[in-house]
Amino acid sequence: MYSNKTMKSALETMMFIWGEPLEVKDAAEVLEADKKDIRSLFRELQAEYEQEGRGIRIREVDDAFGFVTIAENDMFLKKLCTPVRVRRLSQAALEVLAIIAYRQPVTRSEIDSIRGIKSERVIDGLIDKDLVEVAGRSEGVGRPLLYATTKEFLKKFGFSSLKDLPEVPEYEEMRREREEERYGQLAIDFEEKE
Numbered sequence: 576m577y578s579n580k581t582m583k584s585a586l587e588t589m590m591f592i593w594g595e596p597l598e599v600k601d602a603a604e605v606l607e608a609d610k611k612d613i614r615s616l617f618r619e620l621q622a623e624y625e626q627e628g629r630g631i632r633i634r635e636v637d638d639a640f641g642f643v644t645i646a647e648n649d650m651f652l653k654k655l656c657t658p659v660r661v662r663r664l665s666q667a668a669l670e671v672l673a674i675i676a677y678r679q680p681v682t683r684s685e686i687d688s689i690r691g692i693k694s695e696r697v698i699d700g701l702i703d704k705d706l707v708e709v710a711g712r713s714e715g716v717g718r719p720l721l722y723a724t725t726k727e728f729l730k731k732f733g734f735s736s737l738k739d740l741p742e743v744p745e746y747e748e749m750r751r752e753r754e755e756e757r758y759g760q761l762a763i764d765f766e767e768k769e
Contacts, residue, residue, distance in 0.1 A: 582606055582616055586640075590633070596641035614638070664704075671697045672706060676728070676740055680710045680721035698722060706731065 577585070585606060590597050603613040617640040621633040634643045644652065664672065671694050674686050686694045701707035710723035724737070734740065 576608070577606060579616060579619075582608065582613070583620055586613070586616060586620060590640060590642050593641070596634070596636045596639035598639040600638075602640075665697075667694075667697050668701060672701055672724070672728070675701075675707055675722050676724050676737065679723040679737075680713075681723075682713050682715070682719040682721060684719060686722070 586597075586602060589602060589605065599610050599614045599617065602617075603610040606613065617633065617635070621635065621640070624632050630645055630648050631642050632645055633640050670690060671686055674689050675681055675698075678685065678689075683694060683698060686698070698707060702709075705725055705727040707722050707728070708725050710721045712718040713721050729735065729737075
């Protein structure tokens with residue numbers, strides 16, 4: 576036989592884990608004790624929580640006991656739970672997402688080439704947010720992964736299909752312009768050093 580302190584502790588743990596009112600008969604069975612004694616321990620716990628003015632109370636419902644919050648704390652729960660905080664995508668994430676959306680399926684090296692910077696972490700973050708997924712492997716050397724947008728991407732951005740994406744200048748043109756600017760600057764720098 577367990578001590579009353581041990582059984583009360585066990586009852587608290589079981590109520591917390593069970594998630595709904597725990598029936599006296601089930602608790603008595605687990606603790607190998609008489610239902611009358613378990614009901615009495617539940618009621619003692621209930622009185623202790625109330626006397627100590629805790630934010631959680633124990634409610635009895637049809638010979639079962641469970642945790643509930645007190646009404647006085649509702650305003651704090653509302654502040655905590657609503658509105659749900661929306662995390663915005665970084666500029667880098669939006670850029671990579673746009674490249675994938677318009678060029679899919681696309682490899683990481685193609686994305687890196689367009690951006691002029693490594694994109695591995697950004698892609699991993701987009702995968703974690705379920706906006707991008709691995710869509711297979713390229714037939715190219717090394718068979719790199721191909722990335723594409725997900726249904727969740729369409730849903731979050733309000734598109735019914737990829738055909739709804741707005742028209743934008745081709746990324747290939749933008750990449751070429753960027754490379755020309757970069758190589759042009761390198762040539763100027765090289766000439767100045769000579």
